[in-house]
Amino acid sequence: MSKTPVKKSTKKPAAKPVVAAAAPKVKVATMWLSGCSGCHMSFLDLDERLVDLSKLVEILFSPIVDTKVKDMPYVDVGIVEGCVNNTDQEHELKMLRERCKLLIALGDCAVTGNVPALRNQFTLKDCLIRAYEQAESNKICCIPNDPVVPKLYPKARPLAEVVKVDVSIPGCPPDADTIWFALTELLAGRMPQLNEKNMRYD
Amino acid sequence: MIAPKKITLTIDGKLCEGEAGQTILEIARTNGVVIPTLCYMKNLTPWGGCRLCIVEIEGSPKIVPSCTTPAQEGSKVNTKTDRLVGLRKATLELLFSERNHFCPMCQLNKGDCGLQHQGLAHGITGIRYPYLYPAMPVDVTAKYFGMDQNRCILCTRCVRTCDEQEGVHTLDVAKRGIKNQVVVDMNGTFGESTTCTQCGACVANCPTGTLFDKANAFRGQLVSCQQVLTTCTECSVGCGLKVFTKESRVVSVWGDPDSLVNKGHLCVKGRYQTWAEPRERIITPLIKGKPATWKEALAAIRKASDAAKKTERALLVAPRVTNETAQTIAKLAGKIGRIASYVGSNEAAFVAKPEYSANAMVKLPDADAIIIIGGQPSRDNGVVAATIRTTVRKRGAKLFIFLAPTTNLDQYANVSAPTPSQDESFWNDVAAKLAGVQRPAVVCGPDVTTADGKAVLARITKILADRSPLMVGVPVSANAMSLACSGIVPVENVGAWLAEKPVKFLHIVASDAPDGGARLLEDSAVAAQLKQAGCVVVQASYKSALTDAATVVLPAAIWCEKTGTVTNFEGRQLPVRSVLAVAGEAREDGTILESVFA
Known part of the structure; x- marks a missing residue:
């Protein structure tokens, strides 16, 4: 993705409650950073509840919709799966943060770093050598050095270490029921109160 | 004894009653007030390290940990104010941020983890602090368990367990500040540790995924398992077991905390060797090594048994079968022929006239001197050894060891004499060291029945004559004393016993002995007798050299598949409960004997 400078939002910050339940539809963007897409799959696990959700919500920008817009739109809610691993992801995340009113970190990778952050115990160089020079499946390759390829950061970071996160939904992936609870609470104008009854870490 | 003074205090507005000297946490728990904890464990010295049990006492500006603060009459304690909940959340977030x-990638997943439970209970979704991702060592050198320091929250439950329950203090914490970590011995590994007894108590008491059983890591949660209480039949102590099972397999074995014998503690035999060890199980009858039906096997046995005269038939029983099996044997004695149980060295005389040591495991920790004669509890009876170690190390009892090879107990001994001298000055020295001792306990092993053992026992009895010592006799074999009571003669020289009369039909009940009865073949005289006998029937659970040598092999149920009772060295009748369905075509020992001899 091209590195257009992040534009400052000209819109006024929304008054609380952040997300109003009334029409017009709440505009949503979702983003997939360093994660396995499992959280988006879990979102699709809402099944027939997606029909109810679509009456209240419009997804403008997402890996699971046919995005017609050229650039990232200004939205009410940004939902992010995965953690920040490279320069490009940081740029995208910061852009979304500028253009959304409420940012949701969806799933353990976004909240804690989780599996992508396992490499944080090691140096980046060691990780790349292991992955591209020693791994059996990759031995014919070399460490990618094309300037188009985004540069990896020395550490994978959860979203909260890069931007301000408003709502965290842990889980690997979060249950569809947890996602539904969080979204319906937000649509009702409340901050979701997650506890042992309606969330899990694994 | 003076009854402890009753005190009353208010916790969260509820009037709670307790005893003077109890901590706020203890009184809260007995009165049903929930205070979250991570490092606290009943039966361990309170540590006050995790800071989740913090409470406010009205009139005091300080916040105190309830697990280490003694309760005071009339005080008003609050456990759930906004300030406390906020501090607990911050503490948990700091714990989560560190390692x-x-x-998702923890072996102790979904419900067993204390840290996960507290995180969820406090509604922690994300944390406010940056993660540190330190690279911590992982130690998988122990045979049955491993330690992943990346999961450690430094609650020191393992350290206190190792010190206070097993008494070896293999584990401790080292380094300072952020580098603080649990270490084995002098920063070594479990595999090369000389102090670790592999008892696994630390694993059972770890609230996170740091210490884990290799046999069940990543194989599901214990909270969803069935739990059955039964009794260990690996030695004469008879520890209470809590067995976790799922889908017809044993997932884990813990000590039964309510057992008066072991109080939740176990040794490596009871915790791991019965189930975490790969062994080849026999699940069908075998005739000359080939699988057969029960009908065929019993017909073959009947033919051989009928061909032999009654005096030519012999039954050898492993001293680990249940009391019910012993009764079955006693009932069938008229039809069987010669009967004996094969016990360990010097054990025959030791168990022949059983003298049970009532309540020994309860009384032993109160002793101020423990004298071991002719026994190796640290090899044979791990939980007795642990009780002795903790009594010596924690309660300051003196320890004297006579006539036993050097073990890890010797380092704590005031006198350690593998071959005691007959010299008067030596015994005068022992008498001097025993002077002033009020509650001595004499723990005897099988070797006390030797001439040397009798001499040592006589000397000790003379020295302690005016102090009525607690006499404890601990056999090695699990149920040998009870078998002797049922009239089954204990025999240690099996070769000689077999040679007394010609044997044409020999039936060996090896039962679920981990070695499958192969120990019998170590005596070449027995091996020769087996070759001479026309028919050797072995009923065993595991394949071994003995079952290979047998004419007919009958599959026996293992410890977790049978029901009955065993009698431990204290004379307690302890229940053995069936935890799993019997595997394959195996049957219980008594049932097999009935179908063979009835």
Whole structure:
């Protein structure tokens, strides 16, 4: 993705409650950073509840919709799966943060770093050598050095270490029921109160 | 004894009653007030390290940990104010931020983890602090368990367990500040540790995924398992077991905390060797090594048994079968022929006239001197050894060891004499060291029945004559004393016993002995007798050299598949409960004997 400078939002910050339940539809963007897409799959696990959700919500920008817009739109809610691993992801995340009113970190990778952050115990160089020079499946390759390829950061970071996160939904992936609870609470104008009854870490 | 003074205090507005000297946490728990904890464990010295049990006492500006603060009459304690909940959340977030506490790739998943439970209960979704991702060592050199320091929250439950329950203090904490970590011995590994007894108590008491059983890591949660209480039949102590099972397999074995014998503690035999060890199970009858039906096997046995005269038939029983099996044997004695149980060295005389040591495991920790004669509890009776170690190390009892090879107990001994001298000055020295001792306990092993053992026992009895010592006799074999009571003669020289009369039909009940009865073949005289006998029937659970040598092999149920009772060295009748369905075509020992001899 091209590195257009992040534009400052000209819109006024929304008054609380952040997300109003009334029409017009709440505009949503979702983003997939360093994660396995499992959280988006879990979102699709809402099944027939997606029909109810679509009456209240419009997804403008997402890996699971046919995005017609050229650039990232200004939205009410940004939902992010995965953690920040490279320069490009940081740029995208910061852009979304500028253009959304409420940012949701969806799933353990976004909240804690989780599996992508396992490499944080090691140096980046060691990780790349292991992955591209020693791994059996990759031995014919070399460490990618094309300037188009985004540069990896020395550490994978959860979203909260890069931007301000408003709502965290842990889980690997979060249950569809947890996602539904969080979204319906937000649509009702409340901050979701997650506890042992309606969330899990694994 | 003076009854402790009753005190009353208010916790969260509820009037709670307790005893003077109890901590706020103890009184809260007995009165049903929930205070979250991570490092606290009943039966361990309170540590006050995790800071989750903090409470406010009205009139005091300080916040105190309830697990270490004694309750005071009339005080008003609050446990759930906004300030406390906020501090607990911050504490948990700091714990989560430090090492790898990411649940998706933890072996201790979904419900067993104390840290996960507290995180969820406090509604922690994300944390406010940056993660540190330190690279911590992982030690998988122990045979049955491993330690992943990345999961550690430094609650020191393992350290206190190792010190206070097993009494070896293999584990401790080292280094300072952020580098603080649990270490084995002098920063070594479990595999090369000389002090670790592999008892696994630390694993059972770890609230996170740091210490884990290799046999069940990543194989599901214990909270969803069935739990059955039964009794260990590996030695004469008879420890209470809590067995976790799922889908017809044993997932884990813990000590039964309510057992008066072991109080939740176990040794490596009871915790791991019965189930975490790969062994080849026999699940069908075998005739000359080939699988057969029960009908065929019993017909073959009947033919051989009928061909032999009654005096030519012999039954050898492993001293680990249940009391019910012993009764079955006694009932069938008229039809069987010669009967004996094969016990360990010097054990025959030791168990022949059983003298049970009533309540020994309860009384032993009160002793101020423990004298071991002719026994190796640290090899044979791990939980007795642990009780002795903790009594010596924690309660300051003196320890004297006579006539036993050097073990890890010797380092704590005031006198350690593998071959005691007959010299008067030596015994005068022992008498001097025993002077002033009020509650001595004499723990005897099988070797006390030797001439040397009798001499040592006589000397000790003379020295302690005016102090009525607690006499404890601990056999090695699990149920040998009870078998002797049922009239089954204990025999240690099996070769000689077999040679007394010609044997044409020999039936060996090896039962679920981990070695499958192969120990019998170590005596070449027995091996020769087996070759001479026309028919050797072995009923065993595991394949071994003995079952290979047998004419007919009958599959026997293992410890977790049978029901009955065993009698431990204290004379307690302890229940053995069936935890799993019997595997394959195996049957219980008594049932097999009935179908063979009835």
